[in-house]
Amino acid sequence: MFVDSSVYSGRCSCGREHRMVTKAAVIESGCLFDFEKYMARYQITGKRCALYGEHSYAAAADRRPKAEQEIVLDPNGLHADENSTAKVLSLLEPDVEVIVAVGSGTIHDIARFCAHERGIRFVSCPTAASVDGFCSTVAAMTWYGYKKTLPAVAPEIVIADTEIIRKAPFELVLSGIGDIMAKYTARADWEIAHLLTGEYLCVRIRDIMADAADTVLASIPGILAGEDAAYADVTYALVMSGIAMQMMGNSRPASGAEHHISHMIEMGPERFDVRFPALHGEKTGVGSVVAAREYERLTAVEDITPYLTDYTPIDEADVSAFFGEKLADAILTENKEDCLRPVTKEVLGDTWPEIRRIIASIPSAETFCGLLEKLGAKRTLEDIGVASADTGTLLKYSPLVRNRLTLMRIRRMIKL
Numbered sequence: 001m002f003v004d005s006s007v008y009s010g011r012c013s014c015g016r017e018h019r020m021v022t023k024a025a026v027i028e029s030g031c032l033f034d035f036e037k038y039m040a041r042y043q044i045t046g047k048r049c050a051l052y053g054e055h056s057y058a059a060a061a062d063r064r065p066k067a068e069q070e071i072v073l074d075p076n077g078l079h080a081d082e083n084s085t086a087k088v089l090s091l092l093e094p095d096v097e098v099i100v101a102v103g104s105g106t107i108h109d110i111a112r113f114c115a116h117e118r119g120i121r122f123v124s125c126p127t128a129a130s131v132d133g134f135c136s137t138v139a140a141m142t143w144y145g146y147k148k149t150l151p152a153v154a155p156e157i158v159i160a161d162t163e164i165i166r167k168a169p170f171e172l173v174l175s176g177i178g179d180i181m182a183k184y185t186a187r188a189d190w191e192i193a194h195l196l197t198g199e200y201l202c203v204r205i206r207d208i209m210a211d212a213a214d215t216v217l218a219s220i221p222g223i224l225a226g227e228d229a230a231y232a233d234v235t236y237a238l239v240m241s242g243i244a245m246q247m248m249g250n251s252r253p254a255s256g257a258e259h260h261i262s263h264m265i266e267m268g269p270e271r272f273d274v275r276f277p278a279l280h281g282e283k284t285g286v287g288s289v290v291a292a293r294e295y296e297r298l299t300a301v302e303d304i305t306p307y308l309t310d311y312t313p314i315d316e317a318d319v320s321a322f323f324g325e326k327l328a329d330a331i332l333t334e335n336k337e338d339c340l341r342p343v344t345k346e347v348l349g350d351t352w353p354e355i356r357r358i359i360a361s362i363p364s365a366e367t368f369c370g371l372l373e374k375l376g377a378k379r380t381l382e383d384i385g386v387a388s389a390d391t392g393t394l395l396k397y398s399p400l401v402r403n404r405l406t407l408m409r410i411r412r413m414i415k416l
């Protein structure tokens with residue numbers, strides 16, 4: 001599979017000009033053996049540093065890209081945070097011109113952040129189909145405990161060897177599937193925000209994302225059978241999701257209420273108990289089930305008018321107490337210009353039939369749950385270390401981790 005992403009660059013019918021950094025993605029069995037060929041074709045020259053985790057270093061043993069410097073990170077407790085990036089920046093030789101990430105999501109986020117800091121080029125070699133961040137222009141970081149997306153560099157090319165990807169631990173592809181499943185509720189949130197506030201929406205980007213999501217759902221039987229083509233499909237969807245975010249310039253097409261659920265669990269507010277960690281896509285997969293279920297409950301109501309309330313500002317004291325000293329300031333700053341403020345009861349009432357149609361157009365919570373069950377993936381809050389009794393708390397506070405309009409945030413104006 002070969003993706004020529006230059007076709008997504010340039011003027012679009014949405015009125016904007018989309019700018020792509022990523023020129024191409026190769027998704028094929030054994031393509032890492034041809035690494036030099038692709039580097040030459042896209043004229044990516046200069047001194048290289050290849051960044052690995054210990055697992056990916058072993059997995060790519062017979063086909064590691066040639067590099068003047070290699071950094072291999074210990075995967076134990078490894079996160080894309082202020083510590084790991086400081087370590088890589090201190091090790092990185094000063095005249096390195098290209099960082100080659102060979103690994104999964106965390107290695108990519110560390111590499112793209114460091115490439116941005118140094119102002120150098122970045123090439124991606126994913127070794128697992130675990131997250132959609134490979135092509136992203138931003139890095140998903142945990143910065144002093146706060147979940148943040150920080151400016152980073154997108155890869156110029158992606159070389160995804162499905163022979164390695166297929167052999168990665170099974171929970172990693174499950175995580176990738178969970179990250180793509182999230183695109184349905186994310187799309188619904190984006191369409192609803194567009195409807196209510198006129199927030200920018202590009203139909204082309206939305207459709208690329210929708211196609212990626214459908215590709216993944218269709219690949220599930222093949223994943224269960226261990227077929228290379230199905231792994232290529234999931235990898236393709238993850239790459240396309242990154243391309244959609246690049247076209248957009250932010251994560252809006254890929255991330256809605258389900259991601260906010262995942263982010264809040266990761267951040268660990270003071271008054272919220274998480275018993276054990278889970279992978280990003282495991283949390284967004286469960287987040288999709290939880291968000292879809294709540295959205296179905298709300299949109300089961302045909303006439304919402306009696307349940308609507310006027311906009312009220314965020315209760316700062318309550319939010320501070322919930323998130324605790326470590327996170328409160330960042331959360332309040334994030335929500336300073338509450339994106340819910342322009343939404344009125346009247347507009348919400350008028351657009352409710354259309355909101356119901358949008359929610360009805362995505363797969364149901366039951367469908368998501370059934371697919372996750374078939375895969376043997378995590379599908380309940382208990383599975384990802386959160387007590388089901390805390391569902392209400394999760395729904396109430398999770399929209400606040402990101403000032404982005406979702407139906408979950410709009411829920412503040414619906415007493416149901």
Ligand SMILES: [Zn+2]
Nearest residue numbers: 012014202204
């Ligand atoms: Zn567009």
Ligand SMILES: [Zn+2]
Nearest residue numbers: 132179259284
């Ligand atoms: Zn994600």
